[in-house]
Amino acid sequence: MRSCLCFSFQVSAWLMLVLAIWAWPDAGRAQDQPLTYGVVESTSFTFGDSAGTVGGFAGTVMERLAEIMEIEVRQRVFLDIGTAMAALEASEIAFLAGVPRPTGPDVVFSTAVAESQLRLFVRDDRLQDRDFTQPRGKRLGVITPFPDTDLPEILSGNTVVVVPSLEVLLTRLLTGDLDGVVLPEHLKLSLTYAARIDHRIGAVGSQLRTVELGIALGPTHSDLLSALNSAITILDKGGELLDLRRRHFFVDVGAYEPKEVLKVGVSTFPPYNVVEEDGSFTGFSVETLRDIAALAGVEVEFVELTLDEWAAGPAEGTYDMVTQVAINPERRTRMDFTAPIERAPASIFVPSGQESGITGLNDLMGLRVGVQAVNSARRILERDGRFDLAIYETDHEDLLRALLAGEVDAIVYPTNAMQDAARSLGVLNQIVAIDPPALFTERAIALRFGLGAVRERLNAIIPGYLASADYFALRAQWFQPPPFWTDQRLTLTFQIATITLAFILGVVGWVLYRSHLADARRRVASELIDHIPLGLVLISPDGRIMYTNSDARARVVDGDRVLARGRAYREAIRELIENGVIRLGGRTKEGMLDYMTSDGLEDGFRDEYQFQTGSTVVRTTRRLKGGETLLMRQDITEERLRLEQIQVLNTSLEEQILQAKAANDDLRAFAYATSHDLKSPTNTALMLLDALKEELGADVGQIERTLASQLQQTIERMQELIDDVLVYTNVVGTTSAGEPVELNELAAMCIADLQADITAAGARIEVGDLPCVRANPAHMRQLLANLVSNAVKFRAPGRPPVITISSVDALDGFVGFSVSDNGIGIPEEYQEKIFQMFQRLNPEREYYGTGLGLAICHRIALNLGGRISVSSQLDKGATFTVILKGERNDRALDAH
Numbered sequence: 001m002r003s004c005l006c007f008s009f010q011v012s013a014w015l016m017l018v019l020a021i022w023a024w025p026d027a028g029r030a031q032d033q034p035l036t037y038g039v040v041e042s043t044s045f046t047f048g049d050s051a052g053t054v055g056g057f058a059g060t061v062m063e064r065l066a067e068i069m070e071i072e073v074r075q076r077v078f079l080d081i082g083t084a085m086a087a088l089e090a091s092e093i094a095f096l097a098g099v100p101r102p103t104g105p106d107v108v109f110s111t112a113v114a115e116s117q118l119r120l121f122v123r124d125d126r127l128q129d130r131d132f133t134q135p136r137g138k139r140l141g142v143i144t145p146f147p148d149t150d151l152p153e154i155l156s157g158n159t160v161v162v163v164p165s166l167e168v169l170l171t172r173l174l175t176g177d178l179d180g181v182v183l184p185e186h187l188k189l190s191l192t193y194a195a196r197i198d199h200r201i202g203a204v205g206s207q208l209r210t211v212e213l214g215i216a217l218g219p220t221h222s223d224l225l226s227a228l229n230s231a232i233t234i235l236d237k238g239g240e241l242l243d244l245r246r247r248h249f250f251v252d253v254g255a256y257e258p259k260e261v262l263k264v265g266v267s268t269f270p271p272y273n274v275v276e277e278d279g280s281f282t283g284f285s286v287e288t289l290r291d292i293a294a295l296a297g298v299e300v301e302f303v304e305l306t307l308d309e310w311a312a313g314p315a316e317g318t319y320d321m322v323t324q325v326a327i328n329p330e331r332r333t334r335m336d337f338t339a340p341i342e343r344a345p346a347s348i349f350v351p352s353g354q355e356s357g358i359t360g361l362n363d364l365m366g367l368r369v370g371v372q373a374v375n376s377a378r379r380i381l382e383r384d385g386r387f388d389l390a391i392y393e394t395d396h397e398d399l400l401r402a403l404l405a406g407e408v409d410a411i412v413y414p415t416n417a418m419q420d421a422a423r424s425l426g427v428l429n430q431i432v433a434i435d436p437p438a439l440f441t442e443r444a445i446a447l448r449f450g451l452g453a454v455r456e457r458l459n460a461i462i463p464g465y466l467a468s469a470d471y472f473a474l475r476a477q478w479f480q481p482p483p484f485w486t487d488q489r490l491t492l493t494f495q496i497a498t499i500t501l502a503f504i505l506g507v508v509g510w511v512l513y514r515s516h517l518a519d520a521r522r523r524v525a526s527e528l529i530d531h532i533p534l535g536l537v538l539i540s541p542d543g544r545i546m547y548t549n550s551d552a553r554a555r556v557v558d559g560d561r562v563l564a565r566g567r568a569y570r571e572a573i574r575e576l577i578e579n580g581v582i583r584l585g586g587r588t589k590e591g592m593l594d595y596m597t598s599d600g601l602e603d604g605f606r607d608e609y610q611f612q613t614g615s616t617v618v619r620t621t622r623r624l625k626g627g628e629t630l631l632m633r634q635d636i637t638e639e640r641l642r643l644e645q646i647q648v649l650n651t652s653l654e655e656q657i658l659q660a661k662a663a664n665d666d667l668r669a670f671a672y673a674t675s676h677d678l679k680s681p682t683n684t685a686l687m688l689l690d691a692l693k694e695e696l697g698a699d700v701g702q703i704e705r706t707l708a709s710q711l712q713q714t715i716e717r718m719q720e721l722i723d724d725v726l727v728y729t730n731v732v733g734t735t736s737a738g739e740p741v742e743l744n745e746l747a748a749m750c751i752a753d754l755q756a757d758i759t760a761a762g763a764r765i766e767v768g769d770l771p772c773v774r775a776n777p778a779h780m781r782q783l784l785a786n787l788v789s790n791a792v793k794f795r796a797p798g799r800p801p802v803i804t805i806s807s808v809d810a811l812d813g814f815v816g817f818s819v820s821d822n823g824i825g826i827p828e829e830y831q832e833k834i835f836q837m838f839q840r841l842n843p844e845r846e847y848y849g850t851g852l853g854l855a856i857c858h859r860i861a862l863n864l865g866g867r868i869s870v871s872s873q874l875d876k877g878a879t880f881t882v883i884l885k886g887e888r889n890d891r892a893l894d895a896h
Contacts, residue, residue: 034072035221037062037095038084057244058098061113062215064240068231069224080164088218095228096216108222110215111229114245116184117207120154123173124200124453132204138179141169143187152182152208166191174200184211189449193336199452247333261299262454263319264289267310268395271420271478273323275304284478285323288341289445291474292465296457307395311374314448321448326376326441338445338455339462345437346377347415349403355432358410361387361439370399370408376441377412397421404430412438416479426812467639469646535617535633539569539601541626552633555617556581570597601629608636738864741777743770743784743817747805750785754792761792761801768806771815773886775864783860784819786853787880791821796875808881814866815886822877831870857882 039058059075066073076093078084088096089106101109120140122132131138135154141161161178163169166187172178174197181188185203192198215232217225235241266273266281274283281302293300303319313335314320326344327337350358357363365386371378373393381387390408392399400421403411411418415437422428447455465471535552539545545567553559557579562572573596576582577589584592599605603623608616615637622630747767751758758765765788773780788803795801802822810816826834835858854868857880861868865885872878 034074035066035094036076036092037066037073037097037215038076038078038087038093039097040078040081040084040099056098057114057247060244061235061241062095062097064235065215065228065231068234069227085216088216091218091220094218094221094224096218098213099216101212101214106219108217108225110217110225111232112212112214113232113235113241114186114213116186116211116213118152118182118209118211119185119188119203119207120180120182120205121173121188121201121203122180123176124202126179127202127204129204132180135180139177141172141178141181143169143183154205154208155182170197170201180204182208193449193452196452199456259320261301262321262451264300264302264321264323265305265310265314265319266302266323267305267307269417270424271416279304283323284474285341285443287474287478288471289321289323291470292445292458292461295461295465298454298457307374314446316448316450319448320451322446324443325446326443328376328379328441330379331446336447336449336451336455338447338458340442340444341462341466342443343440344443345415346412346439346441347418347437348410348412348434349400349418349431350410350434351403352430352432354409355434358434360434361412364410364412367409368407370402370411372396372399372413375413377414377439380439381412397425400425400427400431414441423812428812467642535631537563537569537631537633539629539631541628543569543597545569545572546628555615555633555635573597601631603629738775738779739777741773741775741780743773743780746777746781746784747788750781750788753785754789757789757792761795763792763795763801763803765803765805768804770805770807770817771886773815773864773884775884779860779863783857783882786857787819790853791819791823791878794821794823794878796822796824808883810883813885814883816881816883818879818881820877820879825874825876826870826872826878827874828872831872834870835868 039056039062062073062075073095076087078087081099084093084096084099085107087093098113101112120132120135122129126132136157138158139161140155140158141163142155143163143166161172163172166183169178169181169183170188170191173181185207188201188203189198192201215228217228232241266275266283266286268275269285270283272283272285273281274286275281281304286302289300300321305319309318310322312318313331314322315334322335324341325331327340331337348358348361348364361381361384367388368390369381369387370390370392371381372395373391378389378391381389390402392402396413396417399411399413400418402408404427415433418431419428419433422431445458535555536547536549537545537552538547545563545565547565548559548563553563556562556576562575570593573582574593577584577592582592582596587595600607600619601621603621605621606618608618615635617633618636619631619633622632624630744767747770751765751767784805788805791803792801799822804818804820806818806820808816808818835854858868861882861884866883868880868882870878870880
């Protein structure tokens with residue numbers, strides 16, 4: 001009996017212990033169901049997606065905090081903060097995320113996750129209005145008040161208009177229904193930047209107060225506050241919270257009005273960005289931005305950046321812009337972009353001889369692939385996840401060296417930049433770029449947030465600049481010249497569409513998905529799309545017109561009726577063809593109708609056609625995820641006329657070049673014939689003078705002998721001058737490829753020819769390993785002989801001549817050599833003139849010559865696609881450097 005009582009007592013004790021643990025409030029609250037948290041669209045700036053979830057700052061922060069706290073949560077969306085707070089106080093939700101600090105007695109508030117500044121905003125055309133320094137009698141709008149509804153003092157003395165929706169608030173401001181609005185800065189920045197109207201609205205005066213945003217907890221979940229604050233600390237210390245603030249405009253984006261001079265960051269990235277040894281900046285991207293900024297009236301200065309500074313992107317307090325970078329989703333969260341400047345290719349590069357079997361990215365699986373850390377190719381290949389990547393933090397030249405050293409099997413990098421690096425290192429023939437390119441990225445000028453007005457000024461210039469002769473000349477200077485009529489040129493005028501394409505698709509999708517929301521929100525989207533400067537037509541999956549903007553309707557007579565919503569698109573096109581609005585372009589009416597309503601609705605279709613008015617239009621088709629078809633139409637009439645004018649000018653220029661060449665040939669022939677004809681009379685004059693001296697014999701007096709000697713010297717100098725003119729006219733215009741010439745052998749011949757003068761002057765000549773060139777041997781012998789002869793002739797009194805002939809470094813595809821002496825030197829002011837015809841710097845009695853020797857050298861160098869230059873100091877000698885097209889010989893390669 002006693003044992004039974006004990007057993008009963010033990011069972012009872014265990015049951016009581018279990019019940020106590022189950023009932024204990026802090027015993028790790030069993031989470032049978034996920035805890036619900038709320039977000040408010042108008043205050044957290046959150047947008048829904050197709051799955052019904054909401055992202056944005058509030059939702060993202062709450063989801064990450066839940067992960068750290070190891071609790072399961074689900075989301076509930078509220079349209080206004082009053083309803084959300086009531087749900088929190090009634091314990092319908094556990095948390096309310098991303099809201100200002102509440103004042104309710106039963107609500108606790110976490111550590112702040114962000115701060116925003118309350119400010120007064122007005123339209124850009126009223127920013128200088130002094131009435132807004134202390135506004136009185138104005139209509140000022142606010143969104144549905146926060147729980148701490150301390151209205152700022154600036155609202156007193158004005159009519160306060162409470163609006164439940166942020167979108168409607170900004171719309172009423174833009175239409176003039178409100179004079180100003182008071183709201184947190186991050187809300188204004190987020191929505192206006194997404195709609196690309198951030199330059200239309202600006203802040204006046206200083207901040208009104210600071211608004212702290214955090215997580216509110218209901219009365220039944222206040223025990224989670226400590227764990228929640230710990231999770232916020234973890235998120236903050238890891239830097240993730242700061243990154244989320246930056247993405248959602250919770251950081252200072254700088255002045256609303258641009259500075260007088262904007263700093264443009266440049267990091268070395270040839271041929272796009274080049275920093276010269278003297279600290280100056282050039283390159284394709286630098287010169288493009290310099291031109292666009294000048295046309296837009298934006299003053300800029302360039303500053304050099306490290307690779308880390310460049311990767312961080314422009315921001316307030318560092319620098320304002322970057323010349324050109326690839327556009328990707330991650331960068332869009334950190335910086336603003338202008339319209340795209342170019343669509344840049346990135347290629348697969350492999351060592352020469354190893355390109356077999358590699359045609360695209362799929363062929364790189366199983367190979368070691370090198371990429372640079374801050375390049376877009378890395379992000380694309382990492383997201384793909386199929387490749388074995390070797391990531392290089394240093395510059396692209398190290399990436400190239402790794403490929404040649406066998407550290408990686410292939411590299412993926414922007415085509416032009418890698419080819420430029422290989423060319424500068426002299427290894428272009430050791431790598432192969434796989435064609436076609438593996439990737440294409442759009443590159444644009446990047447700006448820090450807050451420079452919307454500057455962005456729009458640049459965007460106004462970019463489309464016209466990209467179609468200009470200056471831009472194509474710049475591309476020809478830094479890259480290989482493109483064909484005159486390319487796919488890129490045809491679509492240049494369509495570039496403005498790419499500025500807003502992502503926004504258009506997003507807004508159209510947003511309008512379709514959220515069609516059940518208030519009419520005011522739909523009007524905002526419609527107004528924004530209606531102001532896009534290209535025609536838009538949205539067609540439903542069953543072929544009916546869903547939407548047209550004002551630009552599309554304005555281009556056809558009675559456009560509101562012809563392109564009416566709900567009408568069959570095929571019937572609208574049939575009417576336009578029947579009325580002659582759309583030209584047939586050689587097709588039948590039925591053929592044109594089928595073409596525009598079948599092929600013309602395929603995804604990616606692009607073509608051009610003409611209206612009856614003569615205007616030319618490019619039309620592009622995009623298929624949306626929901627099956628709808630978006631038609632985008634851009635008028636390129638003016639651009640086409642401009643390109644035709646450029647083509648006419650090019651043709652005229654080619655004709656002028658041919659005429660100039662013909663005139664040059666005629667002059668050369670005349671000069672040669674004249675010089676040749678003068679040769680015979682001088683020879684005859686010398687013969688007659690010899691005959692006269694022989695006839696007179698010993699009866700000639702001293703005066704007569706002196707006169708005869710001077711006459712003979714004059715005729716001989718005239719002969720030398722005629723000989724030099726003949727040589728000069730013989731080399732003018734000579735462009736034949738010639739034959740291989742070993743300069744060491746040629747130098748030996750020249751020294752032998754001039755041996756008598758060399759011995760008489762006591763000169764010493766030193767000859768190094770010289771390159772091989774392809775040229776006319778006689779012309780090269782003439783060039784080298786003239787340089788050596790001058791070095792011997794223009795020697796300094798009392799100083800034996802020392803002449804050195806040696807090779808010099810030259811760019812890939814060129815060779816060079818120099819002739820140096822220790823003679824009298826050439827004054828700096830005359831160094832540019834000595835290569836002109838008949839230029840003499842010294843009296844003839846001291847240094848005899850015709851003044852044509854260096855002009856002949858200059859002409860020979862030009863004929864071989866090269867140049868000759870001089871560096872000299874007076875009384876210290878001179879060095880003549882000759883650079884010619886050609887290949888180094890084996891001796892020169894071994895020496896270098």
